[in-house]
Amino acid sequence: MSTTSEADEIYSAVTETAGRLGIAFSRDKVRPILSAYGDAFAHAMPLAFRMATGPRHAGDVDCRFITHPKDRNPYPLAVSKGLTPRTSHPVGALLPDIEERFPVDGFGIDFGVVSGFTKVYAGFAPKDLQKVSELVGTPAMPDSLAHNFDFFVRNGLDDKVAFVAVDYLHRTVNVYFNDVPAACFEADGIRRMLRDIGLPEPSERMLGIGSRAFGLYITLNWDSPAIERFCFGVTTTDLSSLPVPVEPQLEKFAESVPYGGADRKFVYGVAAAAEGEYYKLETHYKWNPGTVAFI
Template sequence: MSGTSEVAELYSTIEESARLLDVACSREKVWPILSAYEEAFAHPAAVVAFRVATALRHVGEFDCRFRTHPDDRDPYASAVSKGLTPRTDHPVGALLSQIHGRCFVESHGIDFGAVGGFKKIYGAFTPDDLQEASKLADIPAMPRSLAENLGFFARHGLDDRVGVLGIDYPNRTVNVYFNEVPAECFEPETILSTLRETGMAEPTEQMLKLGEKAFGLYITLGWDSPKIERICYAAATTDLTTLPVPVEPEIEKFVRSVPYGGDDRKFVYGVALTPDGEYYKLESHYKWKPGAVNFI
């Protein structure tokens, strides 16, 4: 199947799914993104996922994420040249190329909204070459908040376990995803102490139960503050009924409305903690390949 027909098929799926969720899909925002990276959908290793979240800032949005071809070394340059995101003098615009200058990035992901358009680029490292946060902190364009929190990462056994970096261009933040997280990081007492140490809101019992089932976590950093802005714990499952928590109505509607491929449906269910409270998000895989990176 040609890339162009893959683009048309995926756009139709996004548009219909958004409609079922009462989200007004913007063709002007979505089609140029799919067209810019159309080779990604024709590739045998294509991965596509859909996501919703319960936070107020995410209401009325339906997100899509896909992985680009591993040989696409500069997806940010493509985004700028295609007018998907404006060129900027802010360090966020230089960060991806500087990461490539220091590390081997195995593949990228692109994140966009049916309403808001282009949002993020992810850079994934190989599982046998996880990066050290201390090394990444030396990158000139990296938020200084990464260096400010190196002691926190070291105390929790996370310093040398960075598997993915996600760069959010509109919000000017960076997500740092940790792989092979020590099991004790998901114990209720450790979660409580972690959240208190970083100034997050007191978690609910529901959050602690989900945290115990988590496979990974990530933190969000910005350029304007030395503090961690958000911590997210994520659990993977093929059956939401096996999770130890009830599923929010918005997420139930999402599950009923979006399609999926393959015999088993794969979900990544996450809870994000901020100083103001917690919210939930669910990613459902539309196209999936074994060995693809799990993150939300």
């Protein structure tokens, strides 16, 4: 399939999904992103859509994909094409700093069908997970990563970093952990970790999701020493098999995304934040077994 037809196919999926959900998406934001990264779509996997509950996420749907080739940082192109503004804030320097110091194995992109270009992921090979103790030395990294270093060590997470995601719209950073110790997903472990970082007591719903979680991530910013959000998720090909019911809003979203494969893959996540918990569902438009999952 040609590059143009691949981008047209994704645009058609965006249009169909937004229409079914009653979202007036921004063609002027979606089309330039698909055009800029058109050569990625012949190889991009997975391609996924995500929706989240809560007022911050209302009225938008995210689209995410892994870029190709893996050694091409997608951020400079986003700046040169005007998809995200050039900035002197450390958020603009973090990804080049990471690429210079660590063996990045691939990149991913998030964009909102309404909000536009949002986030870039830098991923590491599954057999070469990176260390928080080394990431804290990255010049543009928020000081909050170093401030919470003892938390990561206590919970066996120091050498488990699988991805770092830079959110240019909100000026935040996500640090993803894989091969997480089982104790982190036990009810007592979840309660203890949230208490240690000053977040509210988890709901029974959050504890239920944790019992089957595959990984976790935290959100940091440059304005606070605190961990802003704590999130984990579960994967499934059948939403009815999850340990908790899915919100009607997210069920409708899952039904609205077109898919041409046999078994659809979902990632259902929960995030703990100071203002309370919220939930998110990623549904794959295209995916291959063994490809990475984000939350």
